[in-house]
Amino acid sequence: MTDSASTLPAPTQLDPLRISEDFPILASGPNTGERLAFLDSAASAMKPRQVIDSIVATYEGGYANVHRGVYHHAATATRHFEGAREKVRSFINATTPREVIFTRGTTEAINLVANSWGRTNLGPGDIVVTTELEHHSNLVPWQQVCAATGAELRFIPVDDTGVLVLDDLDALAEGGTLKLVTVVHVSNSLGTHAPLDLIVPWAKSHGALVMVDGAQSVPHRPVDVQALGIDFLAFSAHKLMGPSGVGALWGREELLAAMPPWQFGGEMIRRVEYSGATFNDLPWKFEAGTPAIAEVIGFGAALDYIESIGGIAAIAAHEQAMTAYGYELLAAIPGLHLLGPGPGEDRGGVLSFTMDGTHPHDVATLLDARDVNIRAGHHCTQPLMKRLGVHATARASVYAYTTREDLDRLADGLGEVRRVFGLA
């Protein structure tokens, strides 16, 4: 089912209604007072009380700037901050916390690699391969770096259902030196899962590095960086029930050690003179300035929370059940077209669809009146939308707190949309 979970013991079964009690915002929707059927976790997940409490506890009981203060609170904040780094390390099974760099999120993590590794290692004749599925945040940085360095950006194509076509990978490496393959692990627009077990060995056979955009995989399925055999992983805390404004880059230590810093200032230095500076060790070399202290600690609290409700494998199993259920409900609605892989395939918990005679924004607006929240638009994947021949889609996505009733309310709401538009 997942890249690395197949050997794990059967996960515990989640009780989404019990879990929902931890999420104050889900208790009552702003328009109806009914439970909020929140089906937009792929954009950003809601936060459990445990994460909110962690942030309050930091500010009320242990806040100070990290790393340099000599007083009690500074030591406490530093201990919790570095403790969160260890939690991230453990969550993705990295070998050392030195490989975990805190960033503002997935986007900044990718920009770090593009600017630091990319600008020092890419040049004319070099090839970067990505996919037609990418979120703008794993596309535009590489367009920029390739334009600046003379490297060429190439794409693993998708078929009409948005599944990656891997038949002719070698052609992508012809006529140049393949240096990097950077892929979205699970597509935020379609739920497509990229088969890293095929892509990584291929990239390695060409001596290339592999970067994975884990924004939609790390929160939803077990991701083990060592088992995957990859080189860089980017993800965001806000999508895994943690605070916004923080995320992580994981990279293999020897690669990170060889990369130059890309932002300069406090924290990232060892010794500064008027004439120059030497830089700090990993990971701080890449963490210039005061970090998002309470948010990083809250990030750690979110990982603890995932453990406390049964772990990431249990979440993956629950989402798979919800996705299958939702897929079936939506597929039965006349005039509704689901995009992306079918329900039986290895896919993420994202249901992207269009409905004849309606625009996704109208669909989302009408559902909002019932406190059913979905997303509508291009999902930051404009080239993919164009490739699939749609302007926009409506997208429902599931998480640990999603219930069958939430999906029933989605389906009921879509029936109402059809009535409003005179389609039923």
Added chain:
Amino acid sequence: MDDLYREYILEHYRNPQNYGTLPDPTFEAEGQNPLCGDELHVQVAVDDDRRVTAVKFTGQGCAISQASMSILSDEIIGKTLDEVAAMNKDDVVELIGIDLTPVRLKCALLGLVVVKMGMHEHAGTAAPAGWEGVDEISWGTT
């Protein structure tokens, strides 16, 4: 919220007024709402008194954007360009008669913005960069 989709709006969405193209427009313009991908292409014909004699548009997008353009097209036929230039956000909101959140307001205003961009281009006045600063219509960031 269901109020947004009152029959009046849906009727304009399903059967837009002035949909199509003009053989000989005085000016035309097109624009997108990058937020949701609404698209409009608007053509306008004016007579020697700078009075709008015909408007035609094509486009795709949400009901609000397309219905608003349909309603707007009826409204500006017969107006002088100066009168059109004086129209603002409140006029559009009043015309369509529904309450809109800031995000959906952009959908409703797309038509007037595209018309005004065409007028700027026609008059040779500096076309506003992108969406921002189109006369009195200000675009918040969302």
